[in-house]
Amino acid sequence: MQDQERRSEKEIIPSKTRNLVGFFAFVFTTVAVILSLFQLYSAGIQPFSAIYQRCIHISLILTLAFLLFPATKRASRQKQDIYFYIDLLLIGLVFLVTAYIVFNYGEIIERQGDWTKIDVVFGLVTTFLVIEACRRTIG
Secondary structure, three states: HHHHHHHHHHHOOOOOOOOOOHHHHHHHHHHHHHHHHHHHHHHOOOOOOHHHHHHHHHHHHHHHHHHHOOOOOOOOOOOHHHHHHHHHHHHHHHHHHHHHHOOHHHHHHOOOOOOOOOHHHHHHHHHHHHHHHHHHEEE
């Protein structure tokens, strides 16, 4: 009897995550494996500078969060809808910010806190992306 009650409870409680299938399930798995290997490599074999390591780490984590957690409760968990394409846009922003930091590393280090307007914009975009990912995962 308890087995049936447990099954019915599982059916009633909706999942907060997407059901990724096909190509996007492959992408999610690949990013997760890359994140794991990157952490092992950077922790033990070849340490990166702090900016590179943090930047790559947060970009992979945010990618996983935007792929797995939809923006709203109304967003479809089964199929691709407008919210899914918004998530792809946010993932694009994540990689844009990451590329900016990686390719402008020398200039960022040389400025030592004397930020340009574009630095501030990318910082605000990154802050927004992190807060949005937290909102989705925590609730």
